[in-house]
Amino acid sequence: MAIANVADLIQDDGVYVAVEALGKAIDKLNERLKVPRSWFDEHASLRGRILSVAGSPKFKVYDVNFGLGRPCKVEIISATKTGAMSVAESRGEQGGIEVGIAFPKAEMDCFKKYFFEGLRLLSD
Incomplete structure (x- = not known):
């Protein structure tokens, strides 16, 4: 690790x-x-x-079609309960990824603060 x-x-x-x-x-x-x-x-x-990751952009979940068309949104529901971070390819942007996380509100507020600050630092 x-x-x-x-x-x-x-x-x-x-x-x-x-x-x-x-x-x-x-x-x-x-x-x-x-x-x-x-x-x-x-x-x-x-x-x-420890943080676990569920999914992968390589699974191509948005290319799955069971006869009803492509999914509009894919979420890994078990990630909420287990604390895992879900990852999938982006449905609408070539080469993009979707990342999903779930925390209690106080932890999510803290996460958002540091996440957006990190993005700001990366974009400067």
């Missing part, structure tokens, strides 16, 4: 920070293959912080 602080990722060298974290995670995985360990014991401190 690659771990990096959001504050570090949104800096000018954020891509470098992400690559470093991924490199360390890959190195750690390679070591784990040599010396088996319990994954759950090693990551016990992250319980409650």
Whole structure:
């Protein structure tokens, strides 16, 4: 598992920070293959912080047609209950993606604040 602080990722060298974290995670995985360990014991401190992803842009969910035409909107309902983030290709924009998340209102307000601030920083 690659771990990096959001504050570090949104800096000018954020891509470098992400690559470093991924490199360390890959190195750690390679070591784990040599010396088996319990994954759950090693990551016990992250319980409650793990984010799962449901779906993929490669599934082409908007190309599915069961005789009623293409879907107007696709949502992964179980993502709301499990806390997963849903991902699908964009229905209307070539190369785009749709990302869905669900949090309690207070957490969603906090998420929106930081998400839009991150977008603003990326667009400057």
